[in-house]
Amino acid sequence: MAVPVASAAGRKPSVRARDARWRGALAVLEEVRREPGVTRAGMAQRLGLTTGSATEITARLRELALLAETPAAASGRGRPTTVLHPHPDGPVVIAADVRQEDWRIAVAALDGRPRVTEAGTHASREPGRVIGVIAEAVRRACEQHGDRVRAVSAAVAATVRHGRVVQSAALGWDAVDLAALVPDPRLPLFVGNDATLAGAAEARYGAAAGAGTALHITIEVGVGGTLVVDGRPVAGATGAGGEFGHLPFGDPALRCPCGAAGCWDLTVDGRAIARHLGEPQPRDPRSYAQAALGRATWDAPVRSAVGRAASAFGRGLAGLINAFDPGIVTLGGFAEPLRAAAAPEFDTALTDGLMRFRRPDPPPVVAAALGGDGALHGAAVTALDGVLTEEGLSAWAAERAGRS
Incomplete structure (x- = not known):
């Protein structure tokens, strides 16, 4: 896209015309973000652009080193089109x-x-x-x-x-x-x-894409997450919302490093598994928990400890579902492997914790599509x-x- 310059009569384009030009470009760039490798024809169809408008906008974006185009693979008798992707010299x-x-x-x-x-x-x-x-x-x-x-x-x-x-x-x-x-x-x-x-990224182009209300939960060291409504995380008045791990879903006799007592954090990660096994608190709860899952397939005490953590996870998640009424729940980090390793305990606790009217049709609980890279994507x-x-x-x- 060319920079607006003075017209032949010496007048600059109006603010409205200049902004409209940028809005068209931003809409095209958003389509490339949503679907990398989208064809120009597909982009034009989704945005309701004529062939001429799509060609003009993409030409401007190439000129500005924002987009590059390469020929799309042939598919039938239709007109040849191009694939859009970021320019190698772009931002x-x-x-x-x-x-x-x-x-x-x-x-x-x-x-x-x-x-x-x-x-x-x-x-x-x-x-x-x-x-x-x-x-x-x-x-x-x-x-x-x-x-x-x-x-x-x-x-x-x-x-x-x-x-x-x-x-x-x-x-x-x-x-x-x-x-x-x-x-x-x-x-x-x-x-x-x-x-x-990570939850914002899942809602943008991950497992929760298209959902009006999505709940993202991740376990690393404790529990984190966010409620995403219409693509935007509900972060609270100051941005500090979503600290689900510090809800008092745990043992009130346990003091969390955050300063509060009874935090959910302490019941679901590697610290909880170690405590159930009578072992010292691990320096890296994430690595400890991952190793415990490997042992759980053959070590009965470890399997029991993992099951207790999964049960605590399912019970707390039921509370969040009751409170927020999400259309979908995505699980990131250690959350999905924990659920899979002790599915009976997780499922029982989740179902028991749901309000009766929710049990016949609970929201789907699915693995996050972006895996361990969710935070980077976000x-x-x-x-x-x-x-x-x-x-x-x-x-x-x-x-x-x-x-x-």
């Missing part, structure tokens, strides 16, 4: 996933699909050291992609309020400033809870939502014009 965002034991950095183009470029294990959970290591990886990614980088987004195993980390039971953090992750202060930084972002979604705006495209077009 990218950098997504970070900060978990209890490790971290990952990924780069995503306009299709929103993150490609992991670096990963590592925390040598220390001291906030400054963790942030410093990840910031260096972000800096390297920025140097590699130069001016193409338009934003940085971080998914963190933490409670996020007003875009800032205020507490992380998993990492042992209180309030932590992540501003140092961005090497250039002109780059916007988006910060979100990892489970919330971070990329959030960053691109912030970049792919009329203002964002205008800035990209102006910079390209300045370089030419």
